[in-house]
Amino acid sequence: MTSSSAHSRKALSKIACNRLQKELVEWQVNPPAGFKHKVTDNLQRWIIEVNGAPGTIYANETYQLQVDFPEHYPMEAPQVIFIPPAPLHPHIYSNGHICLDILYDSWSPAMTVSSICISILSMLSSATVKQRPTDNDRYVKNCQNGRSPKETRWWFHDDKV
Amino acid sequence: MFGSGMNLITTVIGFGMSATFIVFVCTKMICRRIRGSQTRLLFQTESRIDLEQAEAEIRGVEPVVVAAIPTIKFNREAFKSMEDAQCSICLGEYEEKEVLRIMPKCAHNFHLSCIDVWLRKHSTCPVCRTPLLDSLEFDTGQSGT
Numbered sequence A: 001m002t003s004s005s006a007h008s009r010k011a012l013s014k015i016a017c018n019r020l021q022k023e024l025v026e027w028q029v030n031p032p033a034g035f036k037h038k039v040t041d042n043l044q045r046w047i048i049e050v051n052g053a054p055g056t057i058y059a060n061e062t063y064q065l066q067v068d069f070p071e072h073y074p075m076e077a078p079q080v081i082f083i084p085p086a087p088l089h090p091h092i093y094s095n096g097h098i099c100l101d102i103l104y105d106s107w108s109p110a111m112t113v114s115s116i117c118i119s120i121l122s123m124l125s126s127a128t129v130k131q132r133p134t135d136n137d138r139y140v141k142n143c144q145n146g147r148s149p150k151e152t153r154w155w156f157h158d159d160k161v
Numbered sequence B: 001m002f003g004s005g006m007n008l009i010t011t012v013i014g015f016g017m018s019a020t021f022i023v024f025v026c027t028k029m030i031c032r033r034i035r036g037s038q039t040r041l042l043f044q045t046e047s048r049i050d051l052e053q054a055e056a057e058i059r060g061v062e063p064v065v066v067a068a069i070p071t072i073k074f075n076r077e078a079f080k081s082m083e084d085a086q087c088s089i090c091l092g093e094y095e096e097k098e099v100l101r102i103m104p105k106c107a108h109n110f111h112l113s114c115i116d117v118w119l120r121k122h123s124t125c126p127v128c129r130t131p132l133l134d135s136l137e138f139d140t141g142q143s144g145t
Helices: A002-008 A014-029 A113-125 A136-142 B002-047 B051-058 B063-068 B112-121 B132-144
Strands: A035-038 A045-051 A062-068 A079-082 B071-073 B099-102 B109-111
Antiparallel strands (some): B071 B099, B099 B109
């Protein structure tokens, strides 16, 4: 489902390629704590392993993030989702979509994959209960034809978690 | 007699057909207008809450305004004190004689070619989100008084 959408996506522009190569080098020198980039030959899709931070409700749990870059990255945000099974969190849907403003409206080209990862880990770490968003079933049903979370009209109302 | 009757029928049919066509085109235009105003209405009610943010974020900056933002030619000597002489959009290090744009309020700097693309669709500083338009309007307002 997701792989077919990636194949139909436009290839990275030269600017996007250069910037991603720089990010990859920086990641190799200085990876964000708790994350591991799974090496592939595909610059346009990164698979990243996330380890729940010690002392949080996700300690000793491992999840996978899939980051897909658009043609005009970093002018446009990458698409970031958890590969199911996604962590149980009030802002993460069971299909892996993440309700986090910086991935959509609040994206800025000064952000990097590394800074996104830190935001996601911080979002996980501040959760106190393992539960799905209240509208999980309705949302997931709506996304059944492989819709990207970037097409969702998100409401960001909760800044506690 | 027969010929003139035939002519009359053709004329009547011709008139009928063009009248139908005109009515058809008019209805279509009216329908479209009604539907347009409805969607506009829906959009307005939906987005009223985040309208303020949307205005600042989605709308870009006029090319004339962008052109008025100060620029500087990068010079290693002058930028010696800067810890990280790098454009945070492309992550490239500044090279000698490259043209940079300096944001008026926050002084964050970027390659001219990098920031100008961003400002076509957005009006905030990529690093600190300071709205660019407010700062410009504010500045001109101050100089006026």
